[in-house]
Amino acid sequence: MTSVSDSSILVFPGQGSQAVGMGKDLYDNNPDARAVFNEVDDALNQKLSDIIFNGPMDELTLTTNVQPAIMAVSIAMLRASGIELTKYVAGHSLGEYTALCAAGALSVGDTAKLLRLRGDAMQRAVPVGAGLTAVILGLDIDKVREICAQTDCDVANDNSPGQVVVSGARDVVEKTLEIAKSAGAKRAMPLALSVPVHCRIQAPAADEMHNALEKIEIKEPRAILISNKTAAPMTDPTEIKDALVYQITHGVHWRESVLKMHELGITETIEVGPGAVLTGLTPRICPEMTAKKLEI
Numbered sequence: 001m002t003s004v005s006d007s008s009i010l011v012f013p014g015q016g017s018q019a020v021g022m023g024k025d026l027y028d029n030n031p032d033a034r035a036v037f038n039e040v041d042d043a044l045n046q047k048l049s050d051i052i053f054n055g056p057m058d059e060l061t062l063t064t065n066v067q068p069a070i071m072a073v074s075i076a077m078l079r080a081s082g083i084e085l086t087k088y089v090a091g092h093s094l095g096e097y098t099a100l101c102a103a104g105a106l107s108v109g110d111t112a113k114l115l116r117l118r119g120d121a122m123q124r125a126v127p128v129g130a131g132l133t134a135v136i137l138g139l140d141i142d143k144v145r146e147i148c149a150q151t152d153c154d155v156a157n158d159n160s161p162g163q164v165v166v167s168g169a170r171d172v173v174e175k176t177l178e179i180a181k182s183a184g185a186k187r188a189m190p191l192a193l194s195v196p197v198h199c200r201i202q203a204p205a206a207d208e209m210h211n212a213l214e215k216i217e218i219k220e221p222r223a224i225l226i227s228n229k230t231a232a233p234m235t236d237p238t239e240i241k242d243a244l245v246y247q248i249t250h251g252v253h254w255r256e257s258v259l260k261m262h263e264l265g266i267t268e269t270i271e272v273g274p275g276a277v278l279t280g281l282t283p284r285i286c287p288e289m290t291a292k293k294l295e296i
Helices: 024-029 031-044 048-054 063-081 095-102 108-125 141-151 170-182 200-214 237-249 254-263 277-285
Strands: 008-012 088-091 131-137 154-160 163-169 187-190 224-226 268-271 290-293
Touching (some): 008 095, 024 063, 031 048, 031 108, 048 063, 063 095, 088 254, 095 108, 095 237, 108 200, 131 170, 141 154, 141 163, 141 170, 154 254, 154 277, 163 170, 163 200, 170 187, 277 290
Parallel strands (some): 008 088, 008 268, 268 290
Antiparallel strands (some): 131 163, 131 187
16 A cells, blocks of 8 residues: 555545546556446446546536546546555545545445436436536635525535535526626636536435435445535544435535645645546645645
8 A cells, every 4th residue: 555644635526527538547457446447337237437438528427427437437546546545535526425435434336326326316306407507706705605695596616715616596596697797706607517516406316315325334434524514524424424415405615624624634635536626726725735636
């Protein structure tokens, strides 16, 4: 195992980090990584790995595919690297499932099944075109919350100072973007997601996830989870299940989570997975911390 600093944390990305071909070199050259992709394919009874490696992109980005796909690539990278588990782990949105898998609380197969269900349930909950997710740049979280209170929109992700994602019914989000632009936002634009995320209109999906998680064993993780729900340490399996259901209809507190990491003595985030979104956010949230991508 490759040792890491006691003051480092492994963090796992969410949707938006995907690219066709991600993980293909690992599959071809590393048996530990190949085993992860095979386990995911078997659990889903589908050659998801073929979509990951070969596309097309519009099929990969379907919520039903992209959620287990990003998890598969992230866990394959972790297994191939031989890096040891850090004291704490965290993940952004679906990355929280990956973090729990990395920490041994969930098996790879169960994680894939849960994320497939999560994606399907989120798509079923809101008719295509009825919802919208958007990003607002250049306004602080308090101002965005103030605007959302006027429009009945939800804050989906508090990502970093000046970067907030909002979500909800299409007309509500569009109104929120109009007000944000008038209030001085540098940019306020829809995101290319097939579903609105982390918002109240996803309540039917939360019910489905609650029922699914009741049938899945979550073990106490071997690393402490920094929860999207509380931006605080969490290890109790019952609390973790509740938090996974909660995050379907409530926002991800990523900015606060990184600040909590710093408070706990963590000085470095190590992003495990495709892309480098979280690596870019860390120094913007907390300049005293450093961030790097796990390179294989």
